Amino acid sequence: MVRFPNQRLANVFDALQAESLPQEELARRFSVSTRTVRADIQALNAILAGHGARFILSRGNGYRLKIDDQQRFASLRETPRHNRTPRSSAERIPALMVRFLSSAYAFKMEDVADEWYVSRGTLQSDMAEVRERLSRYDLTIETKPRHGMKLFGKEAAIRVCLTDLMYSLSLDEHDSYLLASGALPFDILPRLTPSWHQSLVAGGIKLTDEGEHYLALYSAVAVKRIREGYPLPDFPMEEVDERIKTASAQLVRLIEPLTGKGFSAAEENYLRIHIAARRVQDINPSAINADDDETLVDYILNYINTHYNYNLQNDSQLRADLLTHIKTMITRVRYQITIPNPLLANIKQHYPMAYDVTLAAVTSWGKYTPYVISENEIGYLVLHIGVGLERHYNIGYQRHPQVLLVCDSGNSTVRMIQAMLARKYPQIAVTQVISLREYEKLTSLEEDFVISTVRIGEKNKPVMVLAPFPSLYQLEQLGKLVLVDRTRPYMLEKFFAEQHFMIVDRPLTQQALFKQVCGQLKREGVVDKDFYPSVVEREAIVSTLLGDGIALPHSLGLLAKQTVIYTILAPQGIAWGDNETAYVIFLLAINKTDYEEAMAIYELFVTFVRERSMPRLRDSQDFAGFKAVAIDSLSRA
Template sequence: MIQFPYPRLNQLFDALRGETLPQEELARRFDVSTRTVRTDINALNEILLHYGAQFVHQRGSGYRLDITDESRFAALEQQQDMRSNTLPRTARDRVVHLLLRFLAQDEACKLDDIADGWFVSRASLQSDMAEVREIAAKYGLTIESKPHHGMRLFGSENAVRACLANMLFQFQSGDDFLPELHALALPGVDLLQLREQLHAVIQQHQIRMTDEGEQHLMIYCGIIVQRIRAGHLLGEFSASDVEPALKLAAAQMIEILQRQTGCEIPQAELDYLSVQIAARRMTDGANLQPGGQDENRALVDYILGFINDRYNYDLREDEQLRSDLLSHIATMMTRAKYQINMPNPLLEHIKQHYPLAYDVTLAAVSSWEKDVPYTITDNEIGYLVLHIGVGLERHYDIGYERHPQALLVCDSGISTVRLLEAKIKREFPQLMVRQVDSLREYEKLEQIEEDFVISTVKVAEKNKPVVLVAPFPTSFQLEQLAKQVLIDRTRPYMMDKFFDETHFCIIDKPITQAELFNRLCRQLEQEGYIGGDFHPSLVEREGIVSTMLGEGIALPHSLGLLAKKTVVYTVLAPQGIAWGPGETAYVIFLLAISMQDYEEAMTIYDLFVTFMRERAVSRLLASKDFEQFRSVAKDCLSRS
């Protein structure tokens, strides 16, 4: 059986045998340079030469597969499709496998035995174990080692289940890796049958859940079965505040699980399952309990009021936003109370693509948390950001004509739908999204009335073309959309408005973050741009969470719009400045935004997101003066 020399070649081969892709898109997908892509293609072609195929480059479209000998290539494809996935190949795969092994089995594990079975060195596994212990520690779990016996995991049953569930939640339902992980973590559990049975109960009790929510509930129920079979039960647990209808559904699900375990399941398990259902359902103001409704509306009022008072963005009368926030917060508060983590695979993208919305939401939630016993996780804040970001764009970036019509298919929940709608409308303002269907609803349609379909998952093409996009579309995917809606926009002119030579410097010597803040704020205060309250607020904001945007770009700013006049102070630091645990900033944009210029703030953030997308840090750092910096920056913006 053929094995490519390193894992990325397998991934590259799989990507290109299905479609033609330009090298820029391949570089983004695999997080490498275009030069590395060309090197990989050459390596693949040397191998494929013996199997009657080559990847050839077509100007304007990218690399495509050219097959000259169908029979020899068919043999290669068969070998690739049959290649074994049982051995973890990368460090990330090994970490996942190791942690799931500790979580799913009671007996001790010896690294020497695992290393021999995986054909890796013991030193590699010891290095992986550092990350395994770090992840386990987040759940209050420890891994202890005894000489001649091996290592075992210790911790509460709640913590074991939470860690096990979150490790499996991070993989999408279509991930090739997932069946293998299910077999490792949930041996003997028929998840497909379980999902159908759970879906029937959900429909019977008219509980609204996304496909992703059902997937998570199925995994948790599978964990219940596996843990009870292994003799592990939850301790005492009560959920008196869960609605009776949800407890009835949980009781029916417990009956299903009892048939799989062959034993009676105690009340604590039923109560905790009812909380899991409550934490993952979709809800709205119509089906909230009165007590919770008041608390949730108070939080919505607080967030929108804080954003208006501190940032001058008035979203308080946006009823759509209020409804969306209330729907999310209703289940978010359940998760916060019972410390249930809902993974957010888009979190890093949200921080990078919605930096303004992330900042105002983080500031509002951080202020609210000072007076309540709950802790809102970064994942939850990320979902709130999607709603706030959509509200900001709805009110502060409008006025375009919309002509083409599209059907949007998205099965990841209302926040992702709102995000994708906003992103598409922002990129293609003349586009009207006529209808939003889940995958299940789309499959029932006989024909599509809209001009084309935009989908976040692979769907069968009906009578209209389908454009496949991610929740945060890549540049290549946006190009495919552009072919349908025929639009192109750029904003390089914004550089002239927000940047100037007086507020630009190159620091090519060691300096701390605190020293940098003192130096820049002292100059800006002397020039009348800020007052004495700006610097303390800048430090406080950085203390909440790092202002690193990504790709070595940092955006320090105050909590709220405290500047007297708006200015962006640009700092290039070739040696880098420590910017938090394990982070280094090389290009720093200190933002001082006044209340009078708040409408421009969203555009300012867009510029920095563009620099990050273009991976422009190395080019910006090569600038010798402000004119060179502006030239590079405008070039990046003109190509975005």
Template sequence: MISFPYPRLNQVFDALLEETLPQEELARRFAVSTRTVRTDITTLNDILSQYGAEFVHLRGSGYRLDVHDADRFSLLQQQSRATRSVPRSAKDRVTHLLLRFLAQGEPIKLDDVADSWFVSRASLQSDMTDVRDMVGKYGLTIESKPHYGMKLFGRENAVRACLANLLFQYPAGDPLFGELRGKVLPEIDIAQLREQLHLTMQQYHIRLTDEAEQQLLIYCGIILHRIRTGFLLDELDVSDVEPVFTQAARDVARYLEARFGCGIPETEVAYLSVQIAARRITDASSLQNIDGDENHALVKHILGFINEHYNYDLRGDEQLSSDLLSHIATMMTRAKYQINIPNPLLEHIKQHYPLAYDVTLAAVSSWGKNMPYTITDNEIGYLVLHIGVGLERHYDIGYERHPQALLVCDSGMSTLRLLETKLKREFPQLIVNQVDSLREYEKLEHIEEDFVISMAKVPEKNKPVVTVAPFPTSFQLEQLAKLVLVDRTKPYMLEKFFDATHFCVLNESVSQADLFARICHQIQQEGYVDADFHPSLVERESIVSTMLGEGIALPHSLGLLAKKTVIYTVLAPQGVRWSENETAHVIFLLAISKQDYEEAMAIYDLFVTFMRERAVGRLLASTDFEQFRDIAMDCLSRS
């Protein structure tokens, strides 16, 4: 039986079976160096040589599988699939353990599992910590009795939610999904059930996305599995679900009964109707705005909160209101019945759209204080996409600092206007300020602009000088282009909002609470914030961790509460415990004022750049602010 020496080889093998990939892409996917990729390919080729195949490198394309002997390679694929039915990595073991607890009612003995998986009992005990954490999120517990084993306990709807979300994580074509589905839904012809579900939804004019349809297919399979293993749902009040969804659910239930010979109780029909209602596509125009309507009220609250606390006025955007309303109508159904939908883009949204995420999170959290149920991070992530699009429509949310030049000319107004016109035509993004004589230029002690353009030779002060003719030559325009086309936005933000007074290297162990108190006291004494900033900072952190990733944290208040903007930088080589499973090493405490709201996106983009550049290690090497700034500038110049 074929056995790759370590789990990553299985992943590389599977990836290259699907498509030709360059080594840089493989390195990125598996978070290793290109040198490690080459080592992996060499190891795989040593094994594949016995099975009539190898991975060859094509210049400009990457690694491609070349099969010399189809019969021998077919044998390899069969053996590889058999081997992988036994989970090898800790992550796979956790998934399979979780599935066993959720899908079977009998107690589980770790010794038996350890023997069948060829791992130690100690390894499985370690895996069980993650399993208990996962089921705990659904209010489920795992109890253990000597000589009896371990068993899952909790409400049936919570068991089904956990089981469904486990299966939702994997696309239909994923080999692991096929393996998991085979253990829970072995008898179901997915293609046939999909066709029946599609016909039923068409009959009742219920629109579903492909993803929602796949989720309903899985849930239908779970219904059959749980009924057959003797687990039924409790009574459920679905009086607020529209009759059309109940009718559709009853038709689907009749099909399941006829096709699989399994009686479907009314409680199952009721919960299936909720599952359909929670996943349908809603047309905002069909949702009436009546007194007390929660959906319209939440849309109004979100847009009003963002305007009041962040200065972004999106209240007049009818398209945004309609899009939010369509999503919120089904979101509220999911929230009420604790139906969680996956959001594979959530971490990407948090890391790459931090401002839109923060304004949305703050608005929803303030509303949630008066709600009897919780809106999940996944749901908030989808709302962020709508708010982000609205911000881009109405604001220069991708703030860019345009290059600025000081124009020195003493040849008369007509010559000045001629040169200005030429510069504007060549470089429309250039902002030109002017002085009317060489004498005025000589009096200046400091140049605020990015560079100087002069029609006469002048001494260079603190900024570079380009000398041009009234009709600039091609060479002179090329020299100007080198200065105009540089991205100055991020370096400008660094110079404007960072300084040595608000920088420290933390060599001692400090708690997050003490760090917040210390910094807030300083910036309040300096007049940047009022007393309400500190409690708002703590409240924002309590909602969701402000860890951006790569050891970078961005603590900030709910709303733009600062009187003037300041960013306090903390380098913590020993780390500051940020949450139960997170440690921050580079901390940027943000106090942003409403006056700087249009620049806020560019401020956030600084930190996204540091994360993408994996700059934490370099930044932590700084011993003072000057070193930090030089390293930060270098990172920004390469992004």
């Protein structure tokens, strides 16, 4: 039997069995350096040497698996690679959750520690995360002297928590302790799934593949709990349409024989709610007329228009898409049914502007309703809002080259040159046309470069001499000036300044940092007294850590009187969110008039994360050094 020394090696092994990957892509996927990737490949090859296989580097394609002895390698694939004892904190936390969710009696941490060959202190440190995760489902752990610890909560919450755990494990292609232990009812699924889809179709219900999969997982959990003597208590009958009733009756016929104890009316009522919560609605606004749905959509779109200056209220397609999603979302939040969102981390990192806009709107609405909308639900709403922004606004804001045209040949020549520029390089913005005499009087230029029909001296910007009928070579030279990326350097120049740059060389809390920086911006007249409380409120909702140690604290809405980005480098790190640390912090104070440029501002920070620029930015000694690293990172993107 082969055991990999750590989970990452097992993950790399699985990834390279599926496809050939270059070391840069492996480094990105597993958040390590290319040097670590090479070390991992060497370690894997040492392990595989006795199993007739090895990873080789193919030029242009990356690492691929080469099997020298098919029979010996086949025996490797047949042996389970997982360890039946959880070895890491990432494995122990869900294993502890399942232990609490499945145990009928209290148990002691000492017994679990002995079973898993870890210290009691190690388990105690894991318990903080276990308690926090269980609390999301209103589940609590109580400790009784001499008896141990036991979970308390509603049966419906226990089932949803177990289902979410199963769902997250099923998304992971790699073997794990819980998959091997038999603690979760994955063995029931093969007896459910063959006729599952047909039963839903027969009932006239359409679900996404993920929705069907989640519903099947919930049903497997329900079977397990009923078998173990934990039926669902009375659950009120909700008004649902006849198709859901038909589909639930079909599914009950599949599930009931597996329980050995029957399927009560309460169980079927709750199953109907799960079907309704994941049902795909027809994208037809006329088919949706629930007051709650309409109210929430109106509130979200109005809030975005009022606080961020993005007017999406007349986008009928966006309104229909939001109504389609929110109709089933209301059912889920009403009954505290969670829906996993495996793309949430990517959505937050790659669409930060749309995420913040949507989060602020939904959070504001939450003050007037008993419903609690989870991050997962917000993530799905972000995708709809993001598409709406792309339809109506220049979400990929670019600063086009600003050009001064110098010409003494008359209007006809000027018009001919302007027409040629519009045809060849439509992104050029000619700010003004002046004569040679007027040019000579200028001391400096604001434009990016000069186009002239005659040879002239340079001032502070490059000069391109262009004939009225330019040659191919001249057009190529002009292209080199035009196609330079000016957007991100322009953003650095416009919104970053040395007076708004600070290196923190002493221990500092997040709260103290906000107070200090917001206080300075208020004294400068950049923001008013409402800005600091809004920054604190936004951070309390969800951490603004973008990733890779980079944080973007900001207010709810565009509240600043002028747009300023305050850069803070913290080599020692500042505690940020739950067990996270920020080393490079950009506090954003954005004015409504810069609402389109705000999108490009966020793109700057996404680029820093993608390019893994944090260590170099963090280690900058002054503003000039920071700016040089930032420009270098952006130029390589």
